[in-house]
Amino acid sequence: QVQVVESGGGLVQPGGSLRLSCAASGSLFSFNVMGWYRQAPGNQRELVAEITSGGRSSYADSVKGRFFISGDGGNNTMFLQMRRLKPEDTAVYYCYAKLDPHGTAYWGKGTLVTVSS
Numbered sequence: 001q002v003q004v005v006e007s008g009g010g011l012v013q014p015g016g017s018l019r020l021s022c023a024a025s026g027s028l029f030s031f032n033v034m035g036w037y038r039q040a041p042g043n044q045r046e047l048v049a050e051i052t053s054g055g056r057s058s059y060a061d062s063v064k065g066r067f068f069i070s071g072d073g074g075n076n077t078m079f080l081q082m083r084r085l086k087p088e089d090t091a092v093y094y095c096y097a098k099l100d101p102h103g104t105a106y107w108g109k110g111t112l113v114t115v116s117s
Helices: none
Strands: 002-007 010-012 019-026 035-037 046-052 057-058 068-071 077-082 091-098 106-109 111-115
Touching: 002 091, 002 106, 019 035, 019 091, 019 111, 035 068, 035 077, 046 068, 046 077, 057 068, 077 091
Parallel strands: 010 111
Antiparallel strands: 002 019, 019 077, 035 046, 035 091, 046 057, 068 077, 091 106, 091 111
C-alpha cells in the first residue's frame, strides 16, 4: 500500500524560510513524478511545484525564484525549500507522487504552513 507523508510545516514570519519534506513508500518501483499542491482557506487547490525522476522541475509563477524543489529519487523523497515567504503562501501543502506521469496520484494528508507576524 502506497503511503505519502509530508513534514516540515509550521508558523514562520513574513520573509522567513521553511523546508517541507515528503516521503513516498509502499511501491516496488520508483515514483516518476512528485510534487506539491497547496490550498488556502476559500481557495481552490493549486499546483506549486513538480519534479520528475529525471530532475526536470516546474513552478507556479507565484513561487518562482522563491521556492525550490529537489528530490532524492532513489529514496522516493522530495523537498520543497521555501524562501522569502509571504502571508499569501499560507495554506495546507499537499505532496503527491505518481509512478507514471499520466497515472494515479497518491496523496499525503497535508502539512499546514502559516506565514504571519
